[in-house]
Amino acid sequence: MMRFFFSGKRDGVEGFLRWLRRQDGNIRSAHTIKPREPSYGGFGDLDPEIVEILNKRGIKKLWSHQSSAFRLASSGRDIVVVTPTASGKTFCYDIPVVDSILKDHSGRALYLFPTKALAQDQLTELRELCSGLTVDIKSFTYDGDTPPSKRKEIKNYANIVITNPDMLNTAILPHHQSWAEFFRELNFIVVDELHTYRGVLGSHLANLFVRLLRICRHYGSDPVFICCSATIANPAEHAALLTGRAAVLIDQNGAPSAQKELIIYDPGITDKRREIRRSSLYESGRLAYRAISCGISSILFTRSRINAELLVESLKRQLHADGKNPDSVRGYRSGYLPAERRETERDLRNGKLKAVVSTNALELGIDIGSLDLVLIHGFPGSIASVWQQIGRAGRRNSVSAAVIIPSALPADRFLAERPEWLLGASPERARIDPTNPYIRLEHIKCSIYELPFREDEAFGGENISAILEFLFRNGAIDAYEDHGCRIYSWNSDLYPASSFSIRSASGEKYDIIETDPPHRPRMIGTVDRHSAASMIFPGAVYFHNGTSYSVEKVDHGDMKCFVRRSCTNTYTEAKLFVRTVIAEQTESSGLFAWGDTRVTVLSGIYKIIDIGTRKVMGHGKAEFPDESMETTSLWIKMPAEAISRPGLQTAMEGVANLLKNLAPLFLMCDSSDIYVNTSVSELSLGEPAIFLSDAFPGGVGLAEGAYGSVRLILRACRDRLDSCRCREGCPSCIGHGTNGVRAKDMAKELLDDLLEY
Incomplete structure (x- = not known):
C-alpha cells in the first residue's frame, strides 16, 4: 500500500512549486513557457x-x-x-x-x-x-x-x-x-x-x-x-x-496564453549500481496527494489502466486514513460505463472533484473546466499526447504547472535526458495505411451496398476490378450489364458495416460481470479483446475505480468475464509470448527487411506483485486462447560476427527490449501497437533475427515505418545504453529479463555491429 504524508498547507500552485523545488536533486529540468500576446x-x-x-x-x-x-x-x-x-x-x-x-x-x-x-x-x-x-x-x-x-x-x-x-x-x-x-x-x-x-x-x-x-x-x-x-x-x-x-x-498560432511551468521531475535513485529508482508510480501519487493538500485542482495522467486503478485506490485509502473525503478523487479510463464517465467530467468541471486519475482518455478537448496542475506519469505514447495533456492546465489567466514524472522504462529515460525532443519541433509522423487489404475490402463491400459499382470505377484512386470480380465469384455481390458496362450490386439485406469495428482489429469486447452474492450479477465494465489476454485471465486481479476484483472465470464463447470483490494488496502483470513466421519479403537493405508475416500470440506467464513494495510474490500461467493473424513485420538479421560471439540470445533480448520501448517514439504509436520478439532460427531465414510486428491484421504502416527509420531507432537504443548508468542492465535499458554477466555490454556490441551495416 502506498502512503503519503504531508501537513497540507493550502497554498495553491505557487506553494506546490516551491515545495517541488525543495525536493533534493529530483528536478531533471525546468522550463518556463512564457505568456504569449495575441496576434x-x-x-x-x-x-x-x-x-x-x-x-x-x-x-x-x-x-x-x-x-x-x-x-x-x-x-x-x-x-x-x-x-x-x-x-x-x-x-x-x-x-x-x-x-x-x-x-x-x-x-x-x-x-x-x-x-x-x-x-x-x-x-x-x-x-x-x-x-x-x-x-x-x-x-x-x-x-x-x-x-x-x-x-x-x-x-x-x-x-x-x-x-x-x-x-x-x-x-x-x-x-x-x-x-x-x-x-x-x-x-x-x-x-x-x-x-x-x-x-x-x-x-x-x-x-x-x-x-x-x-x-x-x-x-x-x-x-x-x-x-x-x-x-x-x-x-x-x-x-x-x-x-x-x-x-x-x-500553423501560426495567434492565441494568447498565460505562463506555465513545465517540470521534468525524476524519482531519486535508490541503487546507483543497478540504476534503480524510487517507484515513479509512488512519486506520482505523492505529488497528487500534495496537490490535493495544497487545494489545487489537478489531473494525473498515467498510461495504463492498471496504474490508474492503483493510484486511485492508494489516494482514496490515504484520504480516508487522514480524515479527508475519499470521494474527491476518481478514476477515468476506457472500460468504465458511459454514465460513470459523464458524471466524472461534470464533477471535475463544477469543482466537486479535486483530482482525477486518468489514462489518455481525458487528454482530448472535453470541457472539464480550468485546472491548476497536470501530472503526467510516464510517457503517454506520443509527444502530441504529452502536449495535449499539458494543455489541460492553464485555461485561465494565471500561472499553471505541468509536471512529467518519467518511469524507469527506456522511452521515459530517453525523453528525461532529452527534453529538447518535447520542446522542439515534433519529430512524430502520424501513420496510416488506407490500402490495408483487410480494412479496404470491408469498405469496398460497404460502398457497393451503398451504391452500385461500375467495373471501371476506382476506390480511393485504386482500380478494384479484380476485387469486384473476386466478390462476385464468391457470391457476395451480383453483376449485370448496363449499356456495355458491367455493374456490381449488393445482394443481401444485411449491411456489411455492422460486421466490423473501425477502432480495433476486433470490435469484440468482454463484459466484466460482478458476481458477489447475495447481490444479483451486474456488469461493471468492459475490456476490448486486444487487451483481454493480459488483463482478465483466470487468477488475474482486475481493478475498477480503485476497487479490486479477482477474476474467477472467463467465458470466451459469450465474451464474459466473471469477477468477485477481493481485499488484496497485490496486482497482476502478464507477459505474453509471440511467434513470427515470414510469409513474403517486400523490401530489404542489408540486414534489414520488411514484409508479410504470420504472428501468433501465445499464452504467457503472470506475476503477482505487492502494491506497496512492488515485490514479486508469485507467478502463474496466463491461460488464454492463442491468436494468430497475418500482418507486416520488420526483421533484423544478426551479423556474422554477432552470431560467432557467446551470449547472442542475451544480446538479442536486450536489444528487443529497447526496440519495444523506443520504436514508438519514432512511429507515433503505443508500445502495445507493436510486437517485438526474437527468434534463434526463424524457419524461412534459417538464422537468428529480431522481429518488430504490427499488432493489427494486415498492418497499418508501423512495420514499414520502422524499416524506414531503423537506423535512427537503433541509434537511439545505443544512446540509451550509453546514458544509462547501470553496470549490467536494468529496467531503464535492456530490462529485467536480460540482466546477467555482461548482458548490457553484449547488447552494446550487437547494436554496434548492426549500425555498421
Whole structure:
C-alpha cells in the first residue's frame, strides 16, 4: 500500500512549486513557457450578426489563425489547422460553417469527433454561438444515444450534424437515401483531433471518407474539409492521406496564453549500481496527494489502466486514513460505463472533484473546466499526447504547472535526458495505411451496398476490378450489364458495416460481470479483446475505480468475464509470448527487411506483485486462447560476427527490449501497437533475427515505418545504453529479463555491429 504524508498547507500552485523545488536533486529540468500576446486578424466579410454576437462576448477581433481559417474555408479551400490546446480552434470551423448557413439557409455541415463526449461538448459551444441569431440554425448530435423519435427530425432538418466515425460507418452512410437532402446540401466536413486518427482508426477513416465523398458526388455536392490537429511532423500530409485531397496548412498560432511551468521531475535513485529508482508510480501519487493538500485542482495522467486503478485506490485509502473525503478523487479510463464517465467530467468541471486519475482518455478537448496542475506519469505514447495533456492546465489567466514524472522504462529515460525532443519541433509522423487489404475490402463491400459499382470505377484512386470480380465469384455481390458496362450490386439485406469495428482489429469486447452474492450479477465494465489476454485471465486481479476484483472465470464463447470483490494488496502483470513466421519479403537493405508475416500470440506467464513494495510474490500461467493473424513485420538479421560471439540470445533480448520501448517514439504509436520478439532460427531465414510486428491484421504502416527509420531507432537504443548508468542492465535499458554477466555490454556490441551495416 502506498502512503503519503504531508501537513497540507493550502497554498495553491505557487506553494506546490516551491515545495517541488525543495525536493533534493529530483528536478531533471525546468522550463518556463512564457505568456504569449495575441496576434489578431480581421473579420473579413463575416456576417454582421456573427460579428455582433462575438462583440457582445467581448471578442472584438479574431485571432490570426481563426481569421485565416475563415478566409480560406469560406473561399472553398480545404484546410488543416495546427495550434496548441486551448487556442480557440473551435472557431476555425464554427465561424465559417455558421456564416455559410446564414448566407444559404439550406446549407449543411457534418462534424466528426473521435468520441461522443467531445461531440456533446461541441454541441453546447455551437448552440451558444448561434443563440442570438435571427436564423434558426438547427444543430444536433447523432450517436448511439440519440432516440429513434429524434433521428428523423435530424435527417430532415438539421443544418449541422455532430457525430463520430462509428456512426458515420454504421448509421449514416449505409442509409444515405434517408439523408438525401443533407448530402445534397453538404458544404463542410469538419474533422477535429486529426492527430488521433492514426493506425487502425485512421486507416478506416480514410476509407470512410472515400465512401462519404462517393455519396456526396452521387447527390451533387463537393464539401470543403476543415481539419484541426495537435502538433505533429506531417499534418498536411496526414490530412491528405485521410481525405484524399490537398489541404492548406495553418500553423501560426495567434492565441494568447498565460505562463506555465513545465517540470521534468525524476524519482531519486535508490541503487546507483543497478540504476534503480524510487517507484515513479509512488512519486506520482505523492505529488497528487500534495496537490490535493495544497487545494489545487489537478489531473494525473498515467498510461495504463492498471496504474490508474492503483493510484486511485492508494489516494482514496490515504484520504480516508487522514480524515479527508475519499470521494474527491476518481478514476477515468476506457472500460468504465458511459454514465460513470459523464458524471466524472461534470464533477471535475463544477469543482466537486479535486483530482482525477486518468489514462489518455481525458487528454482530448472535453470541457472539464480550468485546472491548476497536470501530472503526467510516464510517457503517454506520443509527444502530441504529452502536449495535449499539458494543455489541460492553464485555461485561465494565471500561472499553471505541468509536471512529467518519467518511469524507469527506456522511452521515459530517453525523453528525461532529452527534453529538447518535447520542446522542439515534433519529430512524430502520424501513420496510416488506407490500402490495408483487410480494412479496404470491408469498405469496398460497404460502398457497393451503398451504391452500385461500375467495373471501371476506382476506390480511393485504386482500380478494384479484380476485387469486384473476386466478390462476385464468391457470391457476395451480383453483376449485370448496363449499356456495355458491367455493374456490381449488393445482394443481401444485411449491411456489411455492422460486421466490423473501425477502432480495433476486433470490435469484440468482454463484459466484466460482478458476481458477489447475495447481490444479483451486474456488469461493471468492459475490456476490448486486444487487451483481454493480459488483463482478465483466470487468477488475474482486475481493478475498477480503485476497487479490486479477482477474476474467477472467463467465458470466451459469450465474451464474459466473471469477477468477485477481493481485499488484496497485490496486482497482476502478464507477459505474453509471440511467434513470427515470414510469409513474403517486400523490401530489404542489408540486414534489414520488411514484409508479410504470420504472428501468433501465445499464452504467457503472470506475476503477482505487492502494491506497496512492488515485490514479486508469485507467478502463474496466463491461460488464454492463442491468436494468430497475418500482418507486416520488420526483421533484423544478426551479423556474422554477432552470431560467432557467446551470449547472442542475451544480446538479442536486450536489444528487443529497447526496440519495444523506443520504436514508438519514432512511429507515433503505443508500445502495445507493436510486437517485438526474437527468434534463434526463424524457419524461412534459417538464422537468428529480431522481429518488430504490427499488432493489427494486415498492418497499418508501423512495420514499414520502422524499416524506414531503423537506423535512427537503433541509434537511439545505443544512446540509451550509453546514458544509462547501470553496470549490467536494468529496467531503464535492456530490462529485467536480460540482466546477467555482461548482458548490457553484449547488447552494446550487437547494436554496434548492426549500425555498421
